[in-house]
Amino acid sequence: MDILTMKSKVSLGCNRCDKCCVYRGDIKLTGVNIYQISKHLNMTPKEFIEKYTERLEDSFPEIVFKTKGEKRECILYDDDFKGCSINSIKPLQCIMFPLVPENLKRNYFTSNNQCPYVPPKKITVKKWLDGNNRLYSKNKKNYLKWISYMEWISYREEKLTKEEKEKIYFYLFENYDISKRNLNKQFDSNLKEVEKIINQKED
Numbered sequence: 001m002d003i004l005t006m007k008s009k010v011s012l013g014c015n016r017c018d019k020c021c022v023y024r025g026d027i028k029l030t031g032v033n034i035y036q037i038s039k040h041l042n043m044t045p046k047e048f049i050e051k052y053t054e055r056l057e058d059s060f061p062e063i064v065f066k067t068k069g070e071k072r073e074c075i076l077y078d079d080d081f082k083g084c085s086i087n088s089i090k091p092l093q094c095i096m097f098p099l100v101p102e103n104l105k106r107n108y109f110t111s112n113n114q115c116p117y118v119p120p121k122k123i124t125v126k127k128w129l130d131g132n133n134r135l136y137s138k139n140k141k142n143y144l145k146w147i148s149y150m151e152w153i154s155y156r157e158e159k160l161t162k163e164e165k166e167k168i169y170f171y172l173f174e175n176y177d178i179s180k181r182n183l184n185k186q187f188d189s190n191l192k193e194v195e196k197i198i199n200q201k202e203d
Helices: 031-040 045-052 092-096 125-130 135-154 162-174 183-202
Strands: 009-011 053-055 063-065 099-103 108-111 122-124
Touching (some): 031 135, 031 162, 031 183, 045 053, 092 135, 125 135, 135 183, 162 183
Antiparallel strands (some): 009 122, 053 063
16 A cells, blocks of 8 residues: 655545544544634533543543444534534544554555545645644644653553542543633643653652
8 A cells, every 4th residue: 555645646535425424433532622622612621521522441541522323423423514513623533534644753644545536636645634724734743742641641540540540531631721722731731730640650
């Protein structure tokens, strides 16, 4: 399978076939996603989490979108519109589909060829990923940081009490003030609070 770069031209487009929103694996959410989507829906992070997400019990401390029906549609899939109801701020995992990251740091991808555009039309990988809102470019740095932290946290799960885990969930996902625009500052601050909880346990 060919490796694609940001400059590679691929035949991609949206024909509203719903493949990106049904029968998908778990769509994992980051703290940035919680802030952005909560703000978009005019809800507090806590309200959004309770209504639209669930925890992955076998993959601490991940949370994912709930699904609905036999097709396991994303809970935020709009059946009437036949598309994502939060398309302008959707998670990076959704942004990349149907591209599969081979090396995210270097922007290397492959394609599972599930979104061929009809009639055929080629665009660059960069244009597909960034769309109209530059979502990929804006969120990639925080996404990579998040992945690194989640791996670091998961390896230490066995040492944590139930109360410590709840604190970690709070700082990772809930402790955001959507009335403020300093998302990156809040994101980094919350990750540092999680660090404190775990490092105190390891001292």
